[in-house]
Amino acid sequence: MALSPDEIRARVSADYAARVRPTLRGADELIPVVSAADGCCTTGGSCCGSDAADVDITNIARIYAETDVSNLPATVTDIAFGCGNPTAIAALQSGETVLDLGSGGGIDCFLASKMVGQEGRVIGVDMTPDMIALARKNAATVGAPNVEFRLGEIEHLPITAGSVDVIISNCVINLSPDKQQVFRESFRVLRPGGRLQVSDIVWTKPVPADIEGDMDQWSACIAGAIEERTYLDAIAAAGFTDITSVAAEYDGARGLASANIVAFKPITLAP
DSSP: OOOOHHHHHHHHHHHHHHHTOOOOOTTTOOOOOOOTTOOTTSTTOOOSOTTSOOOOOOOHHHHSOHHHHTTSOHHHHTTOOOSSOHHHHHTOOTTOEEEEETOTTSHHHHHHHHHHOTTOEEEEEESOHHHHHHHHHHHHHHTOTTEEEEEOBTTBOOSOTTOEEEEEEESOGGGOSOHHHHHHHHHHHEEEEEEEEEEEEEESSOOOTTTTTOGGGTTTTSTTOOBHHHHHHHHHHTTOEEEEEEEEEOTTSTTEEEEEEEEEOOSSOOO
């Protein structure tokens, strides 16, 4: 029986909370705890059915330059569940306001904060309270005064309309049961001329029948992923223009791919 959108969100949130549940160590330190049930959005996870090759979606060494992450604590790098480096494709500029959809432990927010500088601002939004708690703890450890984390769903952003220059996201939008609403909200909060620059999981072929609708695969970034063309059409339907996508398939994954996607909110909106 298919789950409702709210049930899917609750299930995904619970799964990710289990990966970073608070654990006492010393002075009430939060540390990530990776569960045995982790899906392919974790290092070395296995995707796409038992007959497909293992797909290492989250590989810190491949996704991020060593010089970028060497000074970040394990409470940041060990729970980086992304599939790409959205700050690298975002071409962030000094002074910009950046929004990270599904910010997790904060790795992309902390990298973005360096790029936008003291005059810039970075806001991370995540729907899992344990993730927000860990991210805030990480921000204090890292020393990132221009970064803040807000609890909220990416379909209903706790962000003022027209207040953001750039939206980034890393392997998160595929987890949403209502991607069109995510893109509508993204369009709402961006300033005219603002850009959406995300990394995400898509299918370059029709989703295999044995995966489509498999609720156990949602948190693994598999069942919720949609075809690249459908993904881009949803972005266009929200009002974005100049949309580009570069997708790289994983070996042996039957069309599963990591895509870097760029889109712009027009400076002059249609009446």
